[in-house]
Amino acid sequence: MNDAKRGPLLETLLRLQGGLFDSPASIDEERISQLLQWSVDQVRKTLMDLRRMDVLTYHARNDAPLVTLLVPRRDAHRLTLDPRSLADREKRAIDRANAMIAYCAPTNACREGHLLRYFGEAVTRTCGRCDRCTRRERSERSNDPGIDPSDIELLRWEADHRIPS
Structure with a gap:
């Protein structure tokens, strides 16, 4: 669901509970609220919204609240992926990995300088304090x-x- 308000809750439910499309599953509203950094009340209200939208069934808290997803998950082969976006993400991941390798490499280069360059800052001088x-x-x-x-x-x-990039 591409909804900034409800999407994070659905993603969290899918990650925490397997088989939500098959049968009702007990959920821990407090744990979900901690993971999302929401209040428990906000989690409950959003679950009720999703219930009203017929996205899931939700039986409000008794001893163990239950949830079942009604809308099927999109198949992987039906997803539309932008090749340029994927290539860009891969390049950024490789650049980050190379930056970590360079930071850990046994060189004489200032560690603070590595960090400043990584975050796009200008390096004017060495720190004089790091191990290197x-x-x-x-x-x-x-x-x-x-x-x-x-x-x-x-x-x-x-x-x-x-x-290699």
């Missing part, structure tokens, strides 16, 4: 010339753990 910044400062103080072998190892690790 403090390690880099210790390394610079030791005046170790040349490329550190651990840096080469780090680059290999990062290349192996990138998710």
Whole structure:
């Protein structure tokens, strides 16, 4: 149901209760209200609205309120999906996964900078407080010339753990 007021309740019912299309099922109005962050009264009123709309049967709270969905669920093969939208969602998921991998990778890059870039903020300087910044400062103080072998190892690790886009 594409209804901002009633849709979340139907989604929650479908996720919590199997077989709602087959037979009445007991529901926990309090748990549903907690999951939706609604009042129990709001859950009950919305269930009554859905009952009046002939979407479901609802027997108000006694010891165990019961619900049965009357409108059949849409078959997966009848759903219309926008390929561009799906491709965009997949790209965003891959980008998020790569960002998490980069954050966890054993690099010298400032962790705060990773987070700022992830959320679209400008990075003006390193934080100087994270584990990477403090390690880099210790390394610079030791005046170790040349490329550190651990840096080469780090680059290999990062290349192996990138998710292709």
